Amino acid sequence: xxxxxxxxxxxxxxxxxxxxxxxxxxxxxxxxxxxxxxxxxxxxxxxxxxxxxxxxxxxxxxxxxxxxxxxxxxxxxxxxxxxxxxxxxxxxxxxxxxxxxxxxxxxxxxxxxxxxxxxxxxxxxxxxxxxxxxxxxxxxxxxxxxxxxxxxxxxxxxxxxxxxxxxxxxxxx
Amino acid sequence: xxxxxxxxxxxxxxxxxxxxxxxxxxxxxxxxxxxxxxxxxxxxxxxxxxxxxxxxxxxxxxxxxxxxxxxxxxxxxxxxxxxxxxxxxxxxxxxxxxxxxxxxxxxxxxxxxxxxxxxxxxxxxxxxxxxxxxxxxxxxxxxxxxxxxxxxxxxxxxxxxxxxxxxxxxxxx
Amino acid sequence: xxxxxxxxxxxxxxxxxxxxxxxxxxxxxxxxxxxxxxxxxxxxxxxxxxxxxxxxxxxxxxxxxxxxxxxxxxxxxxxxxxxxxxxxxxxxxxxxxxxxxxxxxxxxxxxxxxxxxxxxxxxxxxxxxxxxxxxxxxxxxxxxxxxxxxxxxxxxxxxxxxxxxxxxxxxxx
Amino acid sequence: xxxxxxxxxxxxxxxxxxxxxxxxxxxxxxxxxxxxxxxxxxxxxxxxxxxxxxxxxxxxxxxxxxxxxxxxxxxxxxxxxxxxxxxxxxxxxxxxxxxxxxxxxxxxxxxxxxxxxxxxxxxxxxxxxxxxxxxxxxxxxxxxxxxxxxxxxxxxxxxxxxxxxxxxxxxxx
Numbered sequence: 001x002x003x004x005x006x007x008x009x010x011x012x013x014x015x016x017x018x019x020x021x022x023x024x025x026x027x028x029x030x031x032x033x034x035x036x037x038x039x040x041x042x043x044x045x046x047x048x049x050x051x052x053x054x055x056x057x058x059x060x061x062x063x064x065x066x067x068x069x070x071x072x073x074x075x076x077x078x079x080x081x082x083x084x085x086x087x088x089x090x091x092x093x094x095x096x097x098x099x100x101x102x103x104x105x106x107x108x109x110x111x112x113x114x115x116x117x118x119x120x121x122x123x124x125x126x127x128x129x130x131x132x133x134x135x136x137x138x139x140x141x142x143x144x145x146x147x148x149x150x151x152x153x154x155x156x157x158x159x160x161x162x163x164x165x166x167x168x169x170x171x172x173x
Numbered sequence: 174x175x176x177x178x179x180x181x182x183x184x185x186x187x188x189x190x191x192x193x194x195x196x197x198x199x200x201x202x203x204x205x206x207x208x209x210x211x212x213x214x215x216x217x218x219x220x221x222x223x224x225x226x227x228x229x230x231x232x233x234x235x236x237x238x239x240x241x242x243x244x245x246x247x248x249x250x251x252x253x254x255x256x257x258x259x260x261x262x263x264x265x266x267x268x269x270x271x272x273x274x275x276x277x278x279x280x281x282x283x284x285x286x287x288x289x290x291x292x293x294x295x296x297x298x299x300x301x302x303x304x305x306x307x308x309x310x311x312x313x314x315x316x317x318x319x320x321x322x323x324x325x326x327x328x329x330x331x332x333x334x335x336x337x338x339x340x341x342x343x344x345x346x
Numbered sequence: 347x348x349x350x351x352x353x354x355x356x357x358x359x360x361x362x363x364x365x366x367x368x369x370x371x372x373x374x375x376x377x378x379x380x381x382x383x384x385x386x387x388x389x390x391x392x393x394x395x396x397x398x399x400x401x402x403x404x405x406x407x408x409x410x411x412x413x414x415x416x417x418x419x420x421x422x423x424x425x426x427x428x429x430x431x432x433x434x435x436x437x438x439x440x441x442x443x444x445x446x447x448x449x450x451x452x453x454x455x456x457x458x459x460x461x462x463x464x465x466x467x468x469x470x471x472x473x474x475x476x477x478x479x480x481x482x483x484x485x486x487x488x489x490x491x492x493x494x495x496x497x498x499x500x501x502x503x504x505x506x507x508x509x510x511x512x513x514x515x516x517x518x519x
Numbered sequence: 520x521x522x523x524x525x526x527x528x529x530x531x532x533x534x535x536x537x538x539x540x541x542x543x544x545x546x547x548x549x550x551x552x553x554x555x556x557x558x559x560x561x562x563x564x565x566x567x568x569x570x571x572x573x574x575x576x577x578x579x580x581x582x583x584x585x586x587x588x589x590x591x592x593x594x595x596x597x598x599x600x601x602x603x604x605x606x607x608x609x610x611x612x613x614x615x616x617x618x619x620x621x622x623x624x625x626x627x628x629x630x631x632x633x634x635x636x637x638x639x640x641x642x643x644x645x646x647x648x649x650x651x652x653x654x655x656x657x658x659x660x661x662x663x664x665x666x667x668x669x670x671x672x673x674x675x676x677x678x679x680x681x682x683x684x685x686x687x688x689x690x691x692x
Binding site: 023024026027052053054056057058059060061064067068071 | 196197199200225226227229230231232233234237240241244
Binding site for chain 3: 106
């Protein structure tokens with residue numbers, strides 16, 4: 001989560017923790033986010049909820065993912081915090097839809113897209129934006145080293161890409 | 174969870190939901206338990222946290238299991254609610270430790286036993302009590318139909334067994 | 347596997363067994379296929395190799411899938427049997443690539459497509475043909491009841507679709 | 520697999536490959552074992568068949584494990600090769616049965632024990648022997664660094680332990 005405590009003179013604060021899934025955010029949101037009284041929170045979660053299914057057997061069921069996601073947003077609404085949602089970007093950068101988790105990432109992205117639409121919340125559709133970027137910049141159908149260094153974690157270019165996308169959404173508020 | 178709102182004249186209320194894992198309890202404990210002002214809550218969770226790893230890829234990591242479990246107990250303590258902890262009983266009733274999930278259930282049971290000890294809370298060690306029962310009552314090493322009808326879900330005898338064990342712990346408070 | 351023992355007057359024989367993965371075919375191919383001296387064998391495998399990863403934890407690694415597939419084809423070649431390859435069709439019929447296993451099915455389909463190309467073998471690309479069919483016949487992005495009745499197993503229309511596709515490949519030999 | 524081509528003056532040859540499961544042995548047994556005309560083969564497989572279920576989603580179903588195991592033994596019998604069977608030792612060295620895969624390893628070990636008994640074949644029950652060793656030599660219930668360095672792979676002491684156990688079985692033939 002990125003929190004911004006002042007709209008004119010933005011102050012960013014990262015609250016993400018490696019390996020977290022949606023219910024981890026819910027568990028620690030009071031201390032790590034709400035107690036700091038942010039104006040805006042960028043919610044970026046979902047990769048581990050899908051990825052850990054096959055990696056560890058401890059992913060998140062789709063219905064539970066939605067339930068916790070909505071519970072987080074409810075708390076933000078009660079506090080008057082503006083939420084910006086993000087879809088999970090990638091596990092694998094291949095462009096021919098043959099990354100093993102592509103289907104499930106699309107499914108969880110659809111859940112987030114639906115939530116954004118129904119709740120009239122701004123969405124940074126990272127998954128779609130990454131796909132669009134790959135069409136132009138991954139002509140050899142590589143599985144990594146485009147915006148990630150290991151299929152999942154962002155390299156310098158990927159970090160800049162995500163920062164730009166989030167910044168565009170923040171400015172548009 | 175079983176809630177009891179009056180100590181002299183006990184009133185039981187079941188709050189368990191099929192398929193729930195520890196974080197599901199945390200998510201709904203306010204509405205489903207705390208809002209009803211119980212004196213005592215019997216916490217019985219853990220089978221799905223282990224079982225769903227292989228069944229659905231959506232079990233609960235051991236460290237997260239402990240973290241959410243402690244978060245639940247913290248809320249009880251704040252409210253002055255007495256908690257009784259239970260270990261997860263079984264997935265498979267074989268007595269030769271060859272039920273596929275025996276090791277992982279023992280691991281999660283150990284987490285709960287440690288929590289009970291460190292927090293000086295009463296424990297209904299169902300896993301141990303089931304094992305003791307099987308030693309006498311499952312001479313043919315059957316995987317089901319002793320206290321469950323399908324290796325997991327309790328039959329009439331199993332329900333009575335668990336009810337008796339919980340009742341003993343409640344009386345002892 | 348479908349075996350045809352006479353080219354002019356075709357005699358079909360089904361050898362498929364529910365739940366089989368590529369190594370199961372390898373284990374029983376001598377008795378169930380080679381001993382019957384077929385002229386042509388249609389190899390249709392891959393859905394369980396992907397699906398059982400999340401369903402049972404017992405899918406097939408991609409590299410092993412290719413290795414066993416090639417071992418089967420080698421035996422056919424030694425016997426002078428003509429092989430027709432098929433890609434695994436679907437687990438879920440959604441058209442927006444949000445069926446959880448879409449990415450992995452595409453990956454295993456690519457393995458089979460590569461094998462067909464390198465070995466100059468005819469390919470019934472069921473996965474591609476199903477996608478093409480859905481574009482026209484699944485306007486509401488349904489996950490089942492188009493060519494399957496449960497996201498995986500074929501309904502009457504699906505069986506006819508696959509039979510036609512295989513027949514076209516057999517005639518073209 | 521360890522192969523011995525001469526009974527009086529033993530010549531050992533290792534044929535094990537890291538990550539192999541029972542069906543991998545079956546696939547390559549002709550080239551890697553049978554073609555070398557061994558007198559004795561020590562079959563040591565099973566850890567990956569259990570472990571890869573949660574590690575990669577690509578373990579081996581219990582019924583398939585038995586089927587491939589028997590198919591391997593059948594080939595040995597046809598060739599007049601003496602087989603020595605081994606149970607899979609450990610994934611985790613804890614002594615209180617709380618290693619997550621203990622139950623499933625016991626289950627697959629039971630399959631091998633049954634095969635040995637029914638076929639009157641010598642068994643090196645590594646799983647049992649490791650447990651016995653731990654009772655005396657792992658007083659602090661450590662999960663590694665007794666006979667393994669990472670819960671699975673043998674350290675120097677573990678390698679010696681297994682070598683001694685296999686040697687005892689070979690001498691007893």
